[in-house]
Amino acid sequence: MPTVDGTSDADDRDPVLAQYEAYPYPSRDPKDEKTRLIEGSPSHLDEIRHYLFGGRLDVTADFRALVAGGGTGDAAIMLAQQLSDAGGGEVVYVDLSRKAREIAEARAAARGLSNIAFHTGSLLDLPEMDLGAFDYIDCCGVLHHLEDPAAGAMALRRVLKDGGGIGLMVYAPFGRTGVYEMQAMLRTLGGDLPLAQRVAQARRLWDKLPQTNWLKRNPFVGDHKRSDAELVDLFLHARDRPYTVPEVAGLLDGADLRPAAFVEPLRYDPATYMKDPALLKPLADLDPVGRAAFAERLAGNMKKHIVYAVPKGRADTVAAIEDDTVVPVPSGLDPRKAAQGMGPNPLLKANFDGQPLRLPLPRLAGPLLVRIDGERSLGEIVAGVMAQDSTLEAKRVEAQFAETFRAFNGINRMFLRYPTSRM
Ligand SMILES: C[S@@+](CC[C@H](N)C(=O)[O-])C[C@H]1O[C@@H](n2cnc3c(N)ncnc32)[C@H](O)[C@@H]1O
Incomplete structure (x- = not known):
């Protein structure tokens, strides 16, 4: 019988557990917490808010996150730090490996974080662990190591609130x-x-x-x-299987979940890699999973899939520009620096694992970017741009903002947030 803080007999015989006891993953030194915070996908708070809660998330209102298979703590530490900075919410960490947990706990202690509850056990046993229900679940690089990943996905769904969402990472084959x-x-x-x-x-x-x-x-x-x-x-992994896009969708479907978004979004759009209208036309009628599956085959370089998923019963959860109170939030990039040196035909340059991207930006991208600081609303940003050029109309500036946002969001460098007062 599993317990919250003990592994079941089945887990003790698991070669995956033996591996992570000998080699906790990823390799981390708690001393490094003094000098840097590791941030990434899935589970950055800005991404969670954008992809799973329509840009509206008040973490001070009893927000509960589970990190399932938390390893040496990257997601748990990032999320706990971001929640602590935002003034609320709690993180529950579960992992099979005691050695991995010790490192994660030492990292939390090094940061003085007291908003993480640590547990040793299998995510398969979550429904019986009595840990409560969660608004968000991170499960990064874990399900593809389970003997029965479908059972793992179902166990996660059973402890996810109907109004919540999951950030999943699984390996991809090509x-x-x-x-x-x-x-x-x-x-x-x-x-x-x-x-x-x-x-x-x-x-x-x-x-x-x-x-x-x-x-x-x-x-x-x-x-x-x-x-x-x-x-x-x-x-040397004891158990490891990759998932194609349709297989990810199938894994989610079997657990009463559906993809809300694959990230980075532009990776999953065939038009990122080819512009020929004759080739793109037959793809227009495909559903998002079909298009993403085509992009995966076309790009050939995806090593993993990061997907935000929600219960099938939830309506669209991805944030959209609804009005000018929305706040664009840059992530992992300084928009002022990105704006530097932009000429009359600005480009956003990026690279997807060897595939260079040159994304055309609208003429006003530079003036818009220098005003994006994660605090100003779209209305304030547009007013600032118009104050510099009285010939501009608000509609035109807003349209150019939408185009700029699509490019930066497409490489996971910008998200949307609505002010707490509107929630
Ligand atoms: C590749 S590591 C990923 C760690 C962490 N999620 C990250 O992305 O940095 C996989 C982790 O999953 C844990 N794990 C494997 N099977 C598990 C299970 N059934 N329940 C809970 N944790 C499990 C392992 O002990 C290991 O720490």
């Missing part, structure tokens, strides 16, 4: 071409050896790979260079 061949070779070479010896063997094999090997040809798979824990996770 961008990991070569990884599964490497895993198979390493099983042949030393599947029965102790893990520490297999690590040495993997490094040896990596050094000897011929130039034609898919991994050698893919500079965008490089986690194994960071540490032994990352190498084990990539090449």
Whole structure:
């Protein structure tokens, strides 16, 4: 019988648990909390608010987040810090591995965070753990390691509130071409050896790979260079299966969930990679999952899928520009710097794992960007731009803002928030 703070007998025999006890993932030193906060997707508060709550989220009103399979704590620490800064909310962390939990707890202590409750156990047992229901669940890089990922997704759904949402990350096959061949070779070479010896063997094999090997040809798979824990996770995993876009949708569907958004959104749009109208026309009638599946095959470089998902019964949850009280929130980028040097034909330059992007921006992108600070409303930003040029009409400036927003949101660099007073 599972308990909240003890693993069940089944978990004790799990090779995945043995792996994460020996090599907690990702490799983190609690001392580093003094100098930086690791932020990313899924589970950045700005993303949660944008994709799952229409831009309206008051975390001071009893907001509860679960980090399922929290590992050494990246998502739990990021979210707990952001919630603490925002003045409310709590995080519950659950993981099979006690060693991973110890590191996560030390990181929380180093930051003085007291809004995380730590538990050791399997996410499969969540419905019986009596931890309550959650507004948000992070499950990043975990379900694809379960013997029965569908059962894992269903367990998450059972502790998710009907008005809540999930941020999920699972591996994707095409961008990991070569990884599964490497895993198979390493099983042949030393599947029965102790893990520490297999690590040495993997490094040896990596050094000897011929130039034609898919991994050698893919500079965008490089986690194994960071540490032994990352190498084990990539090449020596006890259980690991990737998901295509339709398979992600199927996994969600089986748990009464549907995708709200795949991120970054532009990765999942075929038009990002090809502009030929004759080729794009037949894709126009596809549903969002169909288009995303085409983009995945076309790009060929997706190593993982990050998807925000909601219960099927929820209406659209992605924030939209409804009126000029909306506040554009930059993320991981300084809009003033992005605006620097923009000429009459501004471009947003980005790179998706080797695929360069050149996104045309409207003429007013620069003047709009310098006013976007995460505090000013769209109305204030538009008024500021018009004050510099009396010939401009508000409608035109707003249309150019929408175009600018689409580009930056498409690479996950801008989100929308509505003021708390309107919630
Ligand atoms: C690849 S790590 C990801 C850690 C963290 N989510 C992150 O993204 O940094 C996978 C984690 O899932 C945990 N895990 C695997 N199966 C689990 C299960 N059934 N219940 C809870 N945690 C599990 C492992 O112990 C490990 O810490």
